[in-house]
Amino acid sequence: MDAATARNAAAVTGADSRPALRFLTCGAVDDGKSTLIGRLLHEQHLIADDRQAALARDSKRYGANSGEIDYALLLDGLEAERAQGITIDVAWRYFSTPRRSFVVADAPGHEQYTRNMVTAASNADLAVLLVDARKGLSPQTRRHAIIASLLGIHTVALAVNKIDLVDFDRDVFERIAADFLGFSGGLGFRQVHSFPVSARYGDNISTPSARTPWYSAPPLLDYLEMAEVDDARVAKPFRMAVQWVNRRHADYRGLAGTLASGRARPGDKIVILPSGQNATIKTVSTGDDQIDEATAGDAVTLTLAEDIDAARGDMLAAANDRPQVADQFAAHLVWLSDTPLYPGRSYLMKINNITLGATVSELKYRIDIDSLAKLAAKTLSVNEAGVCNMSVARAVAFDAYADNRDTGAFILIDRGSNETVAAGMIDHALRRAGNIHRHHPTVSKAERSALMRHRPAVLWFTGLPGAGKSTLANLVEASLHARGVHTGLLDGDNVRHGLNRDLGFTEPDRVENIRRIGETAKLMTGAGLVVLCSFISPFRAERRMLRELLGDDEFIEIFVDTPLAECIRRDPKGLYKRALAGEIANFTGVGQAYEAPESPDLHLPAGREDAAALTGRVIAELERRGLIGGGDILK
Amino acid sequence: MNWRLQNTRLRRLEAEAIHILREAVAEFARPVMLYSIGKDSSAMLRIAQRAFYPAPPPFPLLHIDTTWKFREMIAFRDQAAARAGMELRVHINSEGLARGISPIASGSNLHTQVMKTEALRQAMAKWRFDAAFGGARRDEEASRAKERIFSLRSAQHGWDPRRQRPELWRIFNTRIKPDESMRVFPLSNWTELDVWQYIKAENIAVVPLYFSRERTVVRRDGRLIVRDDDRLPLLSGETPATMRVRFRSLGCYPLTAAIESTADTVDAIIAELRGATTSERHGRLIDDDEAVSMEKKKREGYF
Numbered sequence: 001m002d003a004a005t006a007r008n009a010a011a012v013t014g015a016d017s018r019p020a021l022r023f024l025t026c027g028a029v030d031d032g033k034s035t036l037i038g039r040l041l042h043e044q045h046l047i048a049d050d051r052q053a054a055l056a057r058d059s060k061r062y063g064a065n066s067g068e069i070d071y072a073l074l075l076d077g078l079e080a081e082r083a084q085g086i087t088i089d090v091a092w093r094y095f096s097t098p099r100r101s102f103v104v105a106d107a108p109g110h111e112q113y114t115r116n117m118v119t120a121a122s123n124a125d126l127a128v129l130l131v132d133a134r135k136g137l138s139p140q141t142r143r144h145a146i147i148a149s150l151l152g153i154h155t156v157a158l159a160v161n162k163i164d165l166v167d168f169d170r171d172v173f174e175r176i177a178a179d180f181l182g183f184s185g186g187l188g189f190r191q192v193h194s195f196p197v198s199a200r201y202g203d204n205i206s207t208p209s210a211r212t213p214w215y216s217a218p219p220l221l222d223y224l225e226m227a228e229v230d231d232a233r234v235a236k237p238f239r240m241a242v243q244w245v246n247r248r249h250a251d252y253r254g255l256a257g258t259l260a261s262g263r264a265r266p267g268d269k270i271v272i273l274p275s276g277q278n279a280t281i282k283t284v285s286t287g288d289d290q291i292d293e294a295t296a297g298d299a300v301t302l303t304l305a306e307d308i309d310a311a312r313g314d315m316l317a318a319a320n321d322r323p324q325v326a327d328q329f330a331a332h333l334v335w336l337s338d339t340p341l342y343p344g345r346s347y348l349m350k351i352n353n354i355t356l357g358a359t360v361s362e363l364k365y366r367i368d369i370d371s372l373a374k375l376a377a378k379t380l381s382v383n384e385a386g387v388c389n390m391s392v393a394r395a396v397a398f399d400a401y402a403d404n405r406d407t408g409a410f411i412l413i414d415r416g417s418n419e420t421v422a423a424g425m426i427d428h429a430l431r432r433a434g435n436i437h438r439h440h441p442t443v444s445k446a447e448r449s450a451l452m453r454h455r456p457a458v459l460w461f462t463g464l465p466g467a468g469k470s471t472l473a474n475l476v477e478a479s480l481h482a483r484g485v486h487t488g489l490l491d492g493d494n495v496r497h498g499l500n501r502d503l504g505f506t507e508p509d510r511v512e513n514i515r516r517i518g519e520t521a522k523l524m525t526g527a528g529l530v531v532l533c534s535f536i537s538p539f540r541a542e543r544r545m546l547r548e549l550l551g552d553d554e555f556i557e558i559f560v561d562t563p564l565a566e567c568i569r570r571d572p573k574g575l576y577k578r579a580l581a582g583e584i585a586n587f588t589g590v591g592q593a594y595e596a597p598e599s600p601d602l603h604l605p606a607g608r609e610d611a612a613a614l615t616g617r618v619i620a621e622l623e624r625r626g627l628i629g630g631g632d633i634l635k
Numbered sequence: 636m637n638w639r640l641q642n643t644r645l646r647r648l649e650a651e652a653i654h655i656l657r658e659a660v661a662e663f664a665r666p667v668m669l670y671s672i673g674k675d676s677s678a679m680l681r682i683a684q685r686a687f688y689p690a691p692p693p694f695p696l697l698h699i700d701t702t703w704k705f706r707e708m709i710a711f712r713d714q715a716a717a718r719a720g721m722e723l724r725v726h727i728n729s730e731g732l733a734r735g736i737s738p739i740a741s742g743s744n745l746h747t748q749v750m751k752t753e754a755l756r757q758a759m760a761k762w763r764f765d766a767a768f769g770g771a772r773r774d775e776e777a778s779r780a781k782e783r784i785f786s787l788r789s790a791q792h793g794w795d796p797r798r799q800r801p802e803l804w805r806i807f808n809t810r811i812k813p814d815e816s817m818r819v820f821p822l823s824n825w826t827e828l829d830v831w832q833y834i835k836a837e838n839i840a841v842v843p844l845y846f847s848r849e850r851t852v853v854r855r856d857g858r859l860i861v862r863d864d865d866r867l868p869l870l871s872g873e874t875p876a877t878m879r880v881r882f883r884s885l886g887c888y889p890l891t892a893a894i895e896s897t898a899d900t901v902d903a904i905i906a907e908l909r910g911a912t913t914s915e916r917h918g919r920l921i922d923d924d925e926a927v928s929m930e931k932k933k934r935e936g937y938f
Contacts, residue, residue, distance in 0.1 A: 017642040091781050094774045094826045101644055103824060115801050122803040244657045248690040256686070258654045258805070287685030289639055298646070299653035299686070312661055336801050350806050353661075409804045418810040420800045 020101040027130030028140035036199035115336040149187035233296035237321035238262030241352035260406035273397035313354030315397035326429035335380040337421035351410035357393040401425035456525035463560035466567035469534040559600035652821035662809040663766035675770030695722040701750040728754035790814035858892035
């Protein structure tokens, strides 16, 4: 029976109704990942005639082995990939054998594309890890095994490829298999099986090879067809994050979402988190059908027996087996962006259908991808992994990633570029968050402010070094003081030498510098003061963080816009001269970019007007906002 | 009652598509569904109806009309929108029409560029849509296999395959800047066979052109071109013949070739696909233009 006939037979018996097995192929570049998949498709007669013809044509044009069919070209669909002969992005392939349907993610081997491997692993049940028999385990093999493990893949097939190039040597195979078992012992894989294969010639791919008589276990395809990937999600407690609220009629409120785990039946007792309200499922429906039961993976609409409001991002959970709820937790992060992680910077976190502000409050350590060693680190760069404490804007419901791959996962998004910068996996809630009970003061901020006869605010002067920020802040303070306004002044001179003397001028240190100043300014506004802050503060993200910390009403961003050429001409401290001579690294305007405000509250043309005129503009703005009275406050 | 969809593989695929549709509706201000009249659009439309039931899908349908669709397709389009109770918006690149662009006079490349790619950009801008659903599947073509489910388009509607956002788990980054937009592909993980099995299970109506019938065809470059009207000029030596043919994939009429087939029911189509030895887009002449033709079109804003 040929493959096509076999497929027909299987379809008749309904063998293809099992959910598809999602697996990824990974390993170092040139280890033959794409070739392996191409070979598999070819042996199963799954490459259509017209594609086979196109493949023959493309193999002549781009192929690595002159004259032979280069199966990698089947998967490497992008022009740059064909031209460079490498895989850049994850390719998804779909095929069926008589026994099973498969979705294959072909992940790139090059280190700079590791983030794509993370993408592929996040949606895979099993990993096929390739190793070149001639080279043995490489740093990339280890890296990919660790990423697979981090992302919760429990089953690994180690394909020791190019076994033909080591003369089908059993010792080579067994040594590599043993090396891998030794290395991966601590990675939590539940099943590891090794195969001696030649992707190019088809040994032990879908049929046993006569050239490896010493290997008697089934070939790779048999293993994939039979692999029992534990779909334990159904047996876990019920979880469904509300994705969309369906309000068709005034008296209809359907909670639409996808079950992350467990079962949902009419009559089930559930809890809505984080509010903690109890409820009972009234109906479970899919389209226009009401059904008796939905299970993990189903996308359904639930109605509740009680009249309770639930919104997108609320977690519905089994009443007797609840997820954790916290605003601080420990998590593993894999950094995906070329811009490194800055602890303290505010990112957006998307988790369980909610997007909210989040910061890495403490980076505990970086994980060395080759040795699994814990290394001290102040930042994570692209393709690095680490463990950190996260702090989010409000409490969310989640499970540990090890317990639930859906409800314990999150992504971080950069607020400026909208780039997805990190993949996150939650370890556990930090109890600390629940233990700090805020003390409610007897004298409130409003009461302190009432004595002052003006409202508190932070005047944040940002601009290039030498723009005249401090000069202006001093003049404005003098003017306010003369009017009887209670003020405070924070600038580099009084902060860098005391509170922040442990910080340098690298990007992470600059972020932390601004965070501490923001918190200090907040305490001072709490005392009712108008706080003048003059700092270069080169990054938009930090100024945005300050605005969120202090509130739109109290944070006034003043852009002292002096052209760079003019700042260099003034150079009051002689610093530009030294920076331009290469004596100072990370100097804003020279070695480090200044991100100008896009919409400051006040944009001062500081290159064109003198300091007295600029002071007048600031005072006028404060009056316009009603922060201070019209000059006769003491009369 | 029990699940109507007994095949758990299809049930999972449907659930994934529903999840994607709902996510886009929850996150975007002005979503739209690109409705191309083909089988994939028909399946996607049905899934949308199920995802938002008892409400109708909360977005309009958009058809980019090249004026070269088969006549049967246009009739089917209007009926399908009416049945779903959804608003249908149709956009034609009238400037292209005025320039006399047609697949016959201008060639497939220019026709597709002007009447589909540019027309889509015009429609997105005209109605200020910020997200558009499309029925494309990753198994159709190699560059599509690399595309994200939520695929970012620049303000100029271009696709940059080297700057795609990593797409992890089922957590979709839907954030865009002003004038950027998102293409959203709920059927990304479906195969051609899955679509037909779903059409059968859900009893979905599709354009009759998918079913075998005697049609007037011309054999050209080894392909069977159906002559829908006399806009297709005959080359010397060509004689129209009557053959039993059907379409596997539907595009503009002179640019889509038919296949010889006797499959006149959904069951027969499924059986035929199981034994098929050519790929689905084999009949799409626009893919032949250049080796990496689809990627190039997508970079320019083709769906």
